[in-house]
Amino acid sequence: MDDELRERVEREAEKHALLNAVKHESDAAVGAIMGPLMGDNPDFREHGDEIPGIAGGVIGRVNELTYEEKRARLEDLAPEELAEIEAENENDEHDLPELPNADEYDEIRMRCAPNPNGPWHVGHARMPAVIGTYRERYDGWFCVRFDDTDPETKRPDLEAYDAILEDLDYLGFEPDEIYRASDRLETYYEHARELIEMGGAYTCSCSGEQFSELKNAGESCPHRDKDVETVLEEFEDMIDGEYSSGEMVLRVKTDIEHKNPALRDWVAFRMIDTPHPRAEASEYRCWPMLDFQSGVDDHLLGMTHIIRGIDLQDSAKRQQFVYDYFDWEYPEVVHWGHVQLDDYDVKVSTSTISALIEDGELDGWDDPRAPTLKSLRRRGIRGEAIVDAMVGLGTSTSDVDLAMSAIYSNNRDLIDDDTDRRFLVREGTELPLDGSPPAEANPPLHPNHEDRGVREIPSGDAVLLESGDIPEAEERVWLKGLGCFEYTGDSLEYTGDDIDVVREGDVDVIHWVPADESVPVRLRTMDGDVNGRAEPGVGALEADEMVQFERVGFARIDRHESDDGGELTVAYYAHP
Numbered sequence: 001m002d003d004e005l006r007e008r009v010e011r012e013a014e015k016h017a018l019l020n021a022v023k024h025e026s027d028a029a030v031g032a033i034m035g036p037l038m039g040d041n042p043d044f045r046e047h048g049d050e051i052p053g054i055a056g057g058v059i060g061r062v063n064e065l066t067y068e069e070k071r072a073r074l075e076d077l078a079p080e081e082l083a084e085i086e087a088e089n090e091n092d093e094h095d096l097p098e099l100p101n102a103d104e105y106d107e108i109r110m111r112c113a114p115n116p117n118g119p120w121h122v123g124h125a126r127m128p129a130v131i132g133t134y135r136e137r138y139d140g141w142f143c144v145r146f147d148d149t150d151p152e153t154k155r156p157d158l159e160a161y162d163a164i165l166e167d168l169d170y171l172g173f174e175p176d177e178i179y180r181a182s183d184r185l186e187t188y189y190e191h192a193r194e195l196i197e198m199g200g201a202y203t204c205s206c207s208g209e210q211f212s213e214l215k216n217a218g219e220s221c222p223h224r225d226k227d228v229e230t231v232l233e234e235f236e237d238m239i240d241g242e243y244s245s246g247e248m249v250l251r252v253k254t255d256i257e258h259k260n261p262a263l264r265d266w267v268a269f270r271m272i273d274t275p276h277p278r279a280e281a282s283e284y285r286c287w288p289m290l291d292f293q294s295g296v297d298d299h300l301l302g303m304t305h306i307i308r309g310i311d312l313q314d315s316a317k318r319q320q321f322v323y324d325y326f327d328w329e330y331p332e333v334v335h336w337g338h339v340q341l342d343d344y345d346v347k348v349s350t351s352t353i354s355a356l357i358e359d360g361e362l363d364g365w366d367d368p369r370a371p372t373l374k375s376l377r378r379r380g381i382r383g384e385a386i387v388d389a390m391v392g393l394g395t396s397t398s399d400v401d402l403a404m405s406a407i408y409s410n411n412r413d414l415i416d417d418d419t420d421r422r423f424l425v426r427e428g429t430e431l432p433l434d435g436s437p438p439a440e441a442n443p444p445l446h447p448n449h450e451d452r453g454v455r456e457i458p459s460g461d462a463v464l465l466e467s468g469d470i471p472e473a474e475e476r477v478w479l480k481g482l483g484c485f486e487y488t489g490d491s492l493e494y495t496g497d498d499i500d501v502v503r504e505g506d507v508d509v510i511h512w513v514p515a516d517e518s519v520p521v522r523l524r525t526m527d528g529d530v531n532g533r534a535e536p537g538v539g540a541l542e543a544d545e546m547v548q549f550e551r552v553g554f555a556r557i558d559r560h561e562s563d564d565g566g567e568l569t570v571a572y573y574a575h576p
Contacts, residue, residue: 035405108140129390295319380556385410408575428464435494443481
């Protein structure tokens with residue numbers, strides 16, 4: 001890194017450190033600013049190993065200032081950003097807008113209605129995050145209702161029911177009730193019979209192509225004027241499985257000349273030959289379409305507010321016809337845009353992820369390369385960090401972009417103070433030590449908590465360094481916790497210089513591990529597995545423990561396993 005770039009890194013690090021400190025009225029931390037710093041300056045990424053060390057020195061100086069001094073300095077450096085922070089602090093305490101007409105209801109009742117065709121991907125977290133937050137805000141009620149009435153094209157996965165509830169628990173929410181639509185077929189049949197008796201539905205044996213031509217022309221289906229008794233009889237035959245798939249449907253009678261063809265006499269029930277995977281529902285062949293099933297359930301379960309994608313606006317319009325027949329009051333509806341995620345090479349799609357797992361390209365739903373909640377959980381990212389990021393998106397009808405760096409930043413704020421530091425060298429190069437260096441290094445477990453103690457890292461006769469940290473011949477480096485060394489071209493020779501050489505900016509600080517007593521580590525990342533060696537204490541860490549590998553990032557210890565006669569530590573990379 002040349003001097004000009006280094007100065008720019010220091011300026012940007014100072015600005016982000018001040019932004020973080022002023023916004024939260026606390027000291028800044030390296031972990032908390034790395035996401036925003038690198039996001040605003042993508043050209044810094046190729047120097048990612050060096051940036052934390054530079055930022056750390058800047059943050060140390062920032063944290064020595066009083067709050068007033070920090071604010072004054074930020075006003076000089078970034079007055080517009082300071083104004084935004086102070087405006088945010090003056091705004092309503094809630095990130096989400098008020099629910100429409102919320103004060104007109106005795107209890108706010110909402111539902112999360114997943115299709116159980118697989119565990120949740122990251123985008124799925126938005127719905128429970130927002131609904132759960134509204135429940136807490138209004139002291140309301142919400143249920144999980146599995147909309148599993150499509151045994152064929154969106155076939156339920158039997159393991160997904162529990163997997164989704166586990167994902168919900170991970171996010172920090174517990175539903176007040178849990179329903180499965182496939183348990184409620186008789187309820188839907190009863191309402192269909194009532195609708196038929198009102199003259200609001202009819203059985204139709206037209207092919208899809210035939211009805212489409214009639215619908216698009218605004219012409220009535222020839223079956224539309226059947227008498228009620230015939231429709232009821234044919235519907236009972238549907239329930240009894242007398243028809244095969246595609247042979248008969250039940251349509252809701254709407255307006256055949258409606259300006260929106262999608263609303264004209266839409267299908268409420270159809271025949272499906274494929275048995276439902278749940279044994280309790282496997283005998284049924286007459287299945288409701290989602291608009292009918294969901295519309296009936298929303299009324300019967302007392303929903304006051306529905307949140308759904310803006311692409312589903314026609315669903316509300318279709319369901320309104322049913323509500324008008326039954327003289328029901330339609331719930332309040334909030335439509336929002338889609339969430340776009342960055343950082344992943346894998347498409348954020350349940351079917352795509354499932355196919356990649358079946359093909360062996362992903363290890364499972366918790367593979368670090370998979371954009372799933374199970375993956376984030378295994379990487380050590382807390383559900384609260386995801387919820388806060390999702391709630392921060394609001395409920396805009398526009399599509400919104402969610403940078404994973406926002407989740408990482410939230411998680412960093414949650415775990416940084418509790419997470420001890422360790423050294424990990426990836427694909428290290430061995431260099432001998434000369435000049436009688438200290439036999440042991442004792443860097444702190446956490447730079448902000450001296451009371452936690454220090455690590456005991458033997459130096460031995462040689463150390464491992466990352467290739468990018470090896471200095472030029474006759475250049476000096478500071479091995480963190482051990483001291484200053486000059487590279488002779490063959491070895492690292494201890495110089496005995498004190499820490500002032502670092503403070504004066506003449507010597508870079510790098511991490512290292514002993515060549516002999518380090519432990520092998522496989523670090524599982526979004527870009528694939530990385531092999532390295534860590535300081536000895538890592539081999540004794542408990543599974544599920546979080547660690548910050550200095551200048552590398554946060555990781556979760558997953559397990560210790562046998563490897564070629566020795567012990568290998570497997571860790572999952574969380575974020576910088």
